[in-house]
Amino acid sequence: xxxxxxxxxxxxxxxxxxxxxSPAIRSNGFLFVSGQVGSRPDGSPEPDLQKQVALAFExxxxxxxxxxxxxxxxxxVTVFIVNPETQFExxxxxxxxxxxxxxxxxxxxxxxTWLYGFQFEIKVIAKLPEPA
Numbered sequence: 001x002x003x004x005x006x007x008x009x010x011x012x013x014x015x016x017x018x019x020x021x022s023p024a025i026r027s028n029g030f031l032f033v034s035g036q037v038g039s040r041p042d043g044s045p046e047p048d049l050q051k052q053v054a055l056a057f058e059x060x061x062x063x064x065x066x067x068x069x070x071x072x073x074x075x076x077v078t079v080f081i082v083n084p085e086t087q088f089e090x091x092x093x094x095x096x097x098x099x100x101x102x103x104x105x106x107x108x109x110x111x112x113t114w115l116y117g118f119q120f121e122i123k124v125i126a127k128l129p130e131p132a
Contacts, residue, residue: 009062035123036060053094080121084111
């Protein structure tokens with residue numbers, strides 16, 4: 001097996017090493033990004049729901065940027081929402097600010113009961129830019 005080509009966002013490598021997972025892996029022209037939450041630099045949850053969603057996108061964008069991508073390179077999205085019956089509308093207002101223009105990526109939404117103190121998580125697959 002070849003070594004994994006891991007992408008770390010700036011200044012957060014220690015957080016991923018402490019929790020023992022890779023933020024993203026490059027493979028066969030794609031970037032597979034681990035679920036991102038609205039965590040502060042120390043890993044703790046942002047308590048305000050809409051700020052937490054915005055921070056999840058900031059954390060996601062830092063990883064995408066580290067691989068030379070933007071959200072426009074994202075082809076597939078999975079979101080996890082605690083209590084989507086009441087949380088979906090306020091969350092989706094913030095998501096729309098980060099989603100960009102059509103054509104949109106594919107989307108799978110999953111309602112969950114627990115996310116380690118978070119209310120929202122986003123996991124993506126992006127197409128890596130072609131080498132110049």
